[in-house]
Amino acid sequence: MSAPRQHPLANVDWLTVIVYGIMVLFGWMNIYSAAVVDINPSPFDISQEYGKQFMFILISAFLALLVLYMEGEFFNKFAIFIYGTFILLLGLVLIIGTTVNGAKAWIQIGGFALQPAEFAKIGVGLMLAKYISNTKTRFNSWKPRFMAGLIIGLPAVLILLQPDVGSLLTFVAFILALYREGLSGNILIIGLGAVVFGVLSIITGFNRINYPFFGEQSGVFVLMTIVFVIGVIFMFLIRNFIVPRNRRKLYLITFLSTAAAIGFSYSVNFLVDGVLQKHQKTRIYVTLGLEEKEEDREAMLSDAESADAAAVTTKKKDDPGYNARMAKIAVGNGGLIGQGYMKGPMSKNKYVPERWTDFIFSVISEEWGFFGSFAVVALFVFLIVRIINMAERQRSQFSRIYGYCVASIFFLHLLINVGMVIGLAPIIGIPLPFMSYGGSSLMGFTLLLFIFLRLDAERLSVFR
Amino acid sequence: MNQYDGRKITIILIVCVIAIIYVVRLFFLQVVNSTWKEQATALTEEEIPLYPPRGIIYDRTGKMLVTNQTVYNLMVVPKKAGEFDTTSLCKLLRIKKEDIDNLFARARARGEFHRPQLLVEQITPSDYAAMSEQLYKYKGFFAESRTLRVYPQSVGALFLGDVGKISPEEYKKNPYYTKQEYLGKSGIEKAYEQELRGVKGINYAFRDNVGNIKEHAGDKEDMPATPGTDLICTMDADLQVYGEKLMQNKRGCIVAIEPSTGEILAMVSAPTYDPNLLVGRVRGHNFNVLNTDPQKPLFNRATQAQYRPGSIFKLAQSLTALQTGAITPQTRIHCNRGVIGCHGGHSNDDLEMAIVHSCNPYFREVMHRVVEADRDGSSRFKDARLGLEIWQGYIMQFGFGTDVHCDIPGVKTGSVPGVKFYDKWYGKEQWAFSTIYSLSIGEGEMLVTPLQMCNMACVIANKGWYVPPHTVKQIGLGGMPREEYMKRYQLGIDSSHFTTVINAMEKVLQPGGTAWRAAPKDIVVCGKTGTVQNAGGKEDHAVFICFAPKENPKIAVAVYTENAGFGGTWSAPVATLMIEQYLNDSIAESSKAREKTILDANFLDR
Secondary structure, three states: OOOOHHHHHHHHHHHHHHHHHHOOOOOOOOHHHOOOOOOOOOOOOOHHHHHHHHHHHHHHHHHHHHHHHHHHHHHHHHHHHHHHHHHHHHHHHHOEEEEEOOOOEEEEEEOOOOOHHHHHHHHHHHHHHHHHHHHOOOOOOOOHHHHHHHHHHHHHHHHHHHHHHHHHHHHHHHHHHHOOOOOOOHHHHHHHHHHHHHHHHHHHHHOOOEEOOOOEEEEEHHHHHHHHHHHHHHHHHHHHHHHHHHHHHHHHHHHHHHHHHHHHHHHHHHHHHHHHOOOHHHHHHHHOOOOOOHHHHHHHHHHHHOHHHHHHHHHHOOOOOHHHHHEEEEEEEEOOOOOOOOOOOHHHOOOOOOOOOOOHHHHHHHHHHHHHHHHHHHHHHHHHHHHHHHHHOOOOOHHHHHHHHHHHHHHHHHHHHHHHOOOOOOOOOOOOOOOOOOOHHHHHHHHHHHHHHHHHOOOOOOOO | OOOOHHHHHHHHHHHHHHHHHHHHHHHHHHOOOOOOHHHHHHHEEEEEEOOOOOOOOEOOOOHHHOEEEEEEEEOOHHHHHHOHHHHHHHHHHHOOOOHHHHHHHHHHHHHOOOOOOEEEEEEEEHHHHHHHHHHOOOOOEEEEEEEEEEEEOOOHHHHHHOOOEHHHHHHHHHOOOOOOOEEEHHHHHHHHHHHHHHHOOOEEEEOOOOEEEOOOOOOOOOOOOOOOEEEOOOHHHHHHHHHHHEEEEEOEEEEEEOOOEEEEEEEEOOOOOOOOHHHHHHHHHHHHHHOOOOOOOOHHHHHHHEOOOOOHHHHHHHHHHHHHHOOOOOOOEEEEEEEEEEOOOOOEEEEHHHHOOOOOOHHHHHHHHHHHOOOOOOOOOHHHHHHHHHHHHHHHHOOOOOOOOOOOOOOOOOOOOOOOHHHHHOOOOOOHHHHHHHHHHOOOOEEEEHHHHHHHHHHHHHOOOOOOOOOEEEOOOOOOOOEEEHHOOOOOOOHHHHHHHHHHHHHHHOOOOOOOOOOOOOOOOOOEEEEOOOOHHHEEEEEEEEOOOOOOEEEEEEEEEOOOOOOHHHHHHHHHHHHHHHHOOOOOOOHHHHHHHHHHHHOOOO
């Protein structure tokens, strides 16, 4: 830090700040629309969600300003300390936390409840950046992989104990940042392959098939047989077309991967059928479109037509597909230009679940239409790509890694939150950054972003 | 710079690919596929029907016959009711505590605890006014207004018809109605249902996820209901009231039609009942009582009872014979009582006197000449087939064997047996005139309705044509009847042939005629009596048809009194009193004795 200290707000990337501002205010507008039912009260009513959100926005703005006025070096130096604090908080919440929706995730401070999990990502991001930049690791040996896994895994395990599967899942995002720093791309490919093969296994396993000799069994055995046959065919191909000296290795690879695929396929089914609870299982089936049969839909429609909302309501409790379906119907009801602000019938009449928190995107989609939902997705893509580009222009590896962590987290939230609303991902309760209602998530994401903006503002004065 | 810098592109690519997948998915959900919108509408929108008031029905002089009254249904949403003072509420509504308990239990069992339940039905406006002062104290209780039919004159139950809840079959046939709707079940209410019901309006409302209904649904504009069209019916209420009075304690019916227009002035089916009995809370109970009454008050004898016509049928026989040339007015036929009986002292009448005396052998021979006219010399069986075909054609032109193109729902056609009928009955060429001669005097297999009898009187009054009988004169005040009721049906019988018949009918009500005692003073009535024999020793049915005045007839009447005796004695006075009432608006002193005899007569137990 030898260069004369410039004004703290110089070099701040204002475009990102503006995008942030648009997202937060647009989110607040839609929280208001989602929460107001009959009359239109003041948006600043502190007893209501939108009033509270306004307060959270003010606090977040203050935090953002505070971060911008701090020195970027602070976050580098105190990364371990910050990480440690959040780990402690995550431990603390397991002891003194309040339980909401089955997860012991909240620390009550006065009238407000903080959710440490929403802040822990900042600590993990900083800590990863610190560890990697210090060791200059390329992830080509087991030790750094293990260390990185530990940094991510420690808070993840604590969150799993709450248990909050949604928040836990966002920690997967860091893999993307690690990939940028040299983690083998095979992990991504194997991951993707596992997802595809897992989905195939669940879909085939969903059906019961009457086999000759064995009677009625899970359909997954068909898939396993196909994999086995492919493996055998490969063995023959290797025997006939490959020079002998290479055969041994290829035999081994083929044998292992075939065995792994069959084992994976079976264990996924075992997991879904035997281990997961019924509602989790159904969520997965719903996402894969296995539960939503045509007659169900017609039955629901005819219920609605016979004005027997009671039937629909009772169904809601028994039918895990209800939330997913209502969210999708709300999105579809938006059309090209939307039903108009404050005029979405599905959200105004309370069909959309968790309207101002996890499902805010369906409210936006219904009231602003395809234009609105496209704009939100586009804004996020713009923000993520912008952060990636900014991360790439850093001289400091610490700043770059942290930037990638920030981008990855936003991306994962976008992927899962929007995905569940439009029926491409299972229903997992995580917020849409900056837009969903919630003090902890807004403050957490604000800090996450503005720490990076602070680091970026100093990019020219930092030596490698 | 290091070897992993290219991975930035990979990561951006992953982000963009996911974003594109999502945007495409959004585009399909929101823009391409419209089923989501339909589902949303089905879920969130409630179309509350607005029921228009039903059209009012007036008589031809402007008296209100059918109108609407507002009543209130007291509803309760059990979930909203919470704790309340049951005792005082029960007192206010005049119900028992168990009624509320049962209703709540039923609602709970059906899973409708949060939906409105019907507690008290059809509270009169005055009762409701008293209740509403207290009702606001009870949460979840509210009133819905409904309209009911009301009949200020209490007459013409079967003529006007009734309104009832739609049946499953009607619901299937008519997409216009909902399952709970009311519609015309009989009479004018049914025939003119489309005009009377008006057009339902729609109030668009929202339904939230637990079934609460909220007014106003977005941008959709509500459709107001169009009130039903008022009707002026053809009935003369005073005449109808008088007819119902005359027919008290009797079984039978009166049909009165204005010959020049086909307008039904009165249609009495006795025994009758007050139409107000079939309205509202008491409808179900009263319907059962009326439906099981052995006198069958719900059976419209004027249009649905099929009787043998008896001697009045000789009029149609005469006209058919004159037109086919089988006889002339001067034809005399010996009253040969060997084959068929007769009454009174006469022996060799011409047509006119044969009608006056109702000479059976005369008309047996008349029909003989019509049916067996040597059209096929080879066999009298073949000849009879040709002749009967021609005869049937003429008879059906009078409206017999048809619905007379009338607008009353459920009219019976009666039957005019023809070649087919007898071929089936006896076998082809197994019958001749001698087999079927009872037809000639209106007995045998011939069946007609009183409405058809009256229509024949109209044909004669008009000398050869009729307008289909109908019940509605104006659709909308100052409007027109339906188009088909402004057309004449012309019979293929020359008007000149009617003179003889009309002259004869005039003599029926003159001294020496079969109905001379029934003739009113100062009005020239042309009529014909009939007495239809009954099997099983029961008293004969008394029949009479007539029209008046002779010149420019204003009214034609058919009266059928079951098991009363001679037509001239029991039905003719009813008909002439009706005529007097209609033409003079009062009953002359000279007719009072006759009126009293009729009013005092009681044939119900016969």
